[in-house]
Amino acid sequence: MVKAKFFKKHVQIPILRLLRNTFSKRILWGFIFFLAIMLIMGINFMPQKVEVGQPAPRKFESKRALTFESEVLTEIAREEAAAKVKPVYKVDEYVLQDLLTQIDGYFQTIHRVRNSEFEQELKGKKLEEELGIELNKETLTATFESDIGTINAVQQETKQLVRQFMSQGVHEDEVSMVKKNMLNAVSLLNINSEFKVLVASIIKKLNIKENMVYDAEATEELKAIARENVEPVEVEIKPGQVIVGEGVIITEFQYEQLEKLGLLETEKPYTVIMGLALLIAILFALVILYVYQYKNDIYHNYKLMILLGLLVVSSLLITRAVMAISLGTRAELSMLVGYMAPLAAGPMLIAILLDNKLAVFVTIILAIFVGIMSGTQLQIAIVAVVGGLAGVYSVSHLSQRSDLAKASLYMILANVLTIIALGLIFSHSLTMLTVGVILGIINGILSSVLTIGFLPFWETAFGITTSVKLLELSNPNQPLLRKLLVEAPGTYHHSILVGNLAEAAAEEVGADSLLARVGAYYHDIGKIKRPYFFIENQLTAENPHDKLAPTLSTLIITSHVKDGVEMAKEYKLPQSIIDIIQQHHGNSLLSFFYQKAVENSNGDNSVSKDDFRYENCKPRTKEAAIVMLADGVEAGVRSMQKPTPNRIEAFVKKIIKERLEDNQLEECDLTFKELDVITQAFVRVLNGIFHSRIEYPEKLIKEIERGKGSSGSSNKEPAAQSGNT
Numbered sequence: 001m002v003k004a005k006f007f008k009k010h011v012q013i014p015i016l017r018l019l020r021n022t023f024s025k026r027i028l029w030g031f032i033f034f035l036a037i038m039l040i041m042g043i044n045f046m047p048q049k050v051e052v053g054q055p056a057p058r059k060f061e062s063k064r065a066l067t068f069e070s071e072v073l074t075e076i077a078r079e080e081a082a083a084k085v086k087p088v089y090k091v092d093e094y095v096l097q098d099l100l101t102q103i104d105g106y107f108q109t110i111h112r113v114r115n116s117e118f119e120q121e122l123k124g125k126k127l128e129e130e131l132g133i134e135l136n137k138e139t140l141t142a143t144f145e146s147d148i149g150t151i152n153a154v155q156q157e158t159k160q161l162v163r164q165f166m167s168q169g170v171h172e173d174e175v176s177m178v179k180k181n182m183l184n185a186v187s188l189l190n191i192n193s194e195f196k197v198l199v200a201s202i203i204k205k206l207n208i209k210e211n212m213v214y215d216a217e218a219t220e221e222l223k224a225i226a227r228e229n230v231e232p233v234e235v236e237i238k239p240g241q242v243i244v245g246e247g248v249i250i251t252e253f254q255y256e257q258l259e260k261l262g263l264l265e266t267e268k269p270y271t272v273i274m275g276l277a278l279l280i281a282i283l284f285a286l287v288i289l290y291v292y293q294y295k296n297d298i299y300h301n302y303k304l305m306i307l308l309g310l311l312v313v314s315s316l317l318i319t320r321a322v323m324a325i326s327l328g329t330r331a332e333l334s335m336l337v338g339y340m341a342p343l344a345a346g347p348m349l350i351a352i353l354l355d356n357k358l359a360v361f362v363t364i365i366l367a368i369f370v371g372i373m374s375g376t377q378l379q380i381a382i383v384a385v386v387g388g389l390a391g392v393y394s395v396s397h398l399s400q401r402s403d404l405a406k407a408s409l410y411m412i413l414a415n416v417l418t419i420i421a422l423g424l425i426f427s428h429s430l431t432m433l434t435v436g437v438i439l440g441i442i443n444g445i446l447s448s449v450l451t452i453g454f455l456p457f458w459e460t461a462f463g464i465t466t467s468v469k470l471l472e473l474s475n476p477n478q479p480l481l482r483k484l485l486v487e488a489p490g491t492y493h494h495s496i497l498v499g500n501l502a503e504a505a506a507e508e509v510g511a512d513s514l515l516a517r518v519g520a521y522y523h524d525i526g527k528i529k530r531p532y533f534f535i536e537n538q539l540t541a542e543n544p545h546d547k548l549a550p551t552l553s554t555l556i557i558t559s560h561v562k563d564g565v566e567m568a569k570e571y572k573l574p575q576s577i578i579d580i581i582q583q584h585h586g587n588s589l590l591s592f593f594y595q596k597a598v599e600n601s602n603g604d605n606s607v608s609k610d611d612f613r614y615e616n617c618k619p620r621t622k623e624a625a626i627v628m629l630a631d632g633v634e635a636g637v638r639s640m641q642k643p644t645p646n647r648i649e650a651f652v653k654k655i656i657k658e659r660l661e662d663n664q665l666e667e668c669d670l671t672f673k674e675l676d677v678i679t680q681a682f683v684r685v686l687n688g689i690f691h692s693r694i695e696y697p698e699k700l701i702k703e704i705e706r707g708k709g710s711s712g713s714s715n716k717e718p719a720a721q722s723g724n725t
Contacts, residue, residue: 025302030284033309037280040316041372042273050264052255058375060243060263066236068260072253073233081226088218091169095211099162106131106202107155110143114151120144133201142194154195158202161185169212179208237261246375247335276372283365287312290361298354307462308354312362315346316369318450323373336432338380339419339439342446343370344391344411349451351392352466353458363388379422383415383440390414391447404455404468408448415440465574470518473573480571484525490536491527494634495520497689501630502623505681509674511622519580520627522573526564526581530556536635550597551611554590558614561585579620584627586618586664618667625668626678629656633682643690649683 050057113127124140135143143151161182170178186200237243237257244254258264291299291308298304319341343366351359363385371381394407419440423433459466476482485492499520506516531537533544533556545553564581594612601607619625632655637643640651656675659665670678 026305029306029309033313034280034284036313037316037369038273038277040313040320041276041280041369043320050250050255050258052250052252054250055247056244056250057246059246060258062237062239062241062243062257062261064261065239066261068235069232070235070253070256072256073235074230077233078227078230081230082223085219085222085226088215088222089169089171089212090215090218091167092211092213095209096163096166099166099206099208100159102206103155103159103162103202106205107151107158110151111148114144131201131205133205135198135201139194139197142192143198150195154191154199157189157191158199161189161199161203162206166208166211170208170210171212172210175208175210179203179206182208279372283368287362287365291358295355295358298358303462304354307458307464308350308358308362311346311349311353311458312366314454315343315366316373318345319343319370320373322446335374335377336436336439338370338374338377339383339415339436340442340446341370341380341384342443342450343367343384344388344443344447345450345454347388348391348395348407348447349454349458351395352451352455352468353462353464356392356396359392360389363392379419379426382422383418383443386418387411387415387440387443387447391451395451404448404452407451408444410444411447412441412444415443463575465515465576467514469574470514473577474514474518474521480525480567480573481521484528487528488524488531488534488537490538491524491531491534494536494638495522495524497634497638498523498627498630500689501634501682501685502626504685505626505630505678506623508677508681509622509626509670511626515576515580516623516626519577519584519623520630522564522568522577523581523584523627523631524560524564525567526560526562528567529560529563533557534560545593550593550600554593554612557590557593558585561614561616576623580624580627582616583619583621583624584631585614585616586628586659586662587613587616588659588662588664589613618664620667622668622670622674625665625670628664629659629678630682632659633686637686637690640690643686645683645687648686648690649679652679652682652686 109130110127113123113130116123116126118126120141123144124135124137127140127143128134165178165182165185182203183200186196186203189196189199191199235257237260243257243261243263244250250258255264287308288299291305298308322341323337325337325340344363346366347359347363350362367381367384367388370384371377374380390411390413391407394410395404416437419436420433422428423436428436455466455468458464459469472478476485481492484495499517502520503513503517505511506513527534527537533553535543548556561582561584565578568578568581589609590612594607594609597607597612619628633652636651636655637648640647656679660675665675
């Protein structure tokens, strides 16, 4: 129990207090982002297993001189020597014996036919039939009439002839040639010519085939001798010699060299990690200093700084995942995978959610990180910079959500041209150039897809109103705008005109013109609850305020701001729009009802101005202040009988002066110079809306009326003239 109290008092409570402190939370998040980037980047510098047949994780160089006997090269030399040994063949005695047996068979047939009791002519036919050969009459006569000794001598001569040619060995490709030589040698035999015909016929019938067979045992003995005679191969390595380059497939010989040099031992990359940490810290500091110096509003917004860190980390994480994709075993193609990394998605989201100039700066920082990820490849970093800047430029002036899709075309064009330029500089092959261009196209498409996909998530998670969101809200089909149009059409028309005025003025003073326009569209949505209490929605001359006390009228009129804020929250409008709704009247005075109350009081001084003021905060942004001024100016000019340019300008200046004197603009950062610019912008737009019409002469009007029933041409001409006024 005592330990629990001690832990709660001295550990838990101080930690909770620390976490509630904004500065402490900044430090904590900064450390988390730093650690995340270290993990993402540090993978490149972790010891990686080196294996034969796999790409080298880095470039290996010899740090010392070394001479050693290479077992790999020696074995290769031995195999080469063994391969040079010619195969050993031996004579297959069975083949010769088979041929001799065939010859004996033929002569046994001759003896059997000789000893038969047939007549000589029948014996000849019988012999030819059984031998399967044709013999002339002289050969048959000699065969049958010669003594047995002569026949045996012919048999022996035939066998000796076969032995002579086959005993030396016959290869497969020599069979036909040997048979031909045997037939030629028959003429040299020491026998009668009649028997030479018989011998030649028998040799033709013999099944002569190769008798040289591979002698594996003898061949292996010779190869073993050749291997033993090879001297060991010595290898000399010099200091600084590159053993294997990064991404190159490791051979057995290279692996042996690395092993002999001791480069396969697990390295302790403490110094490398320290250097990486220092570099990340420097880049971190540069980003923070840039934001502090040039984007102070983002720096002091705790949530936006977290968003910036998350966008950077997520961009690097996605890039790391893409760069882990393998393009095969060819090292030169593996080097190009960095072209596919959709790094531009991060800067594009930063440009849309935070700031364009900050996105440009972050693009350069991210390109440095990507260059390190890719193994310090300059071309990958260059493509990352160009693609990122093209992406930031393409989303810097969004006018509709489809522009995000068009952004991919800009990035694809930038990536392709850059990759082609780098390919020409570094003399890449046509294959590498083609693969690089394809990866650049994928990069552009992926970047846009990721931007479009993640944008709504970041918008919702951090409550940021982007230009894309504002464009969606400006669509007349938005439920709240349609409700305003149907239930309070006069207010809707008034809001559209106020939006035109606010947009023109915001553009002139460098404010967010889109926010000013959309804020103006929604600034009076609270009037939907009681539309007919506002003059622009009154279709008859009867005014309900004529029957109400000034205080009650004031309560009804001022409540439209509160009602508008509630409706905006109900429809989940962005906070920036809600701020404009809440601030567009400030705490200004409803002078009409105040004066009416004073008149009704018969000189009683009990009427206080504070009872006839809006109970809202004053405009705190340029956009809210511009909407306030545009609201008052449009309503006043619309009520003028004959709004000439001079009268319009005088009235605009009067309204702005009243707001100044009533201290309604003291909390926004509009300058007097900007107020003058706003005045001119209002006057220009109002003159376009309320310009004077040409008064046609009465005679011309009568002619037009008479011509209504005539030809179509007479009807169209005045309409055209009227349209141009």
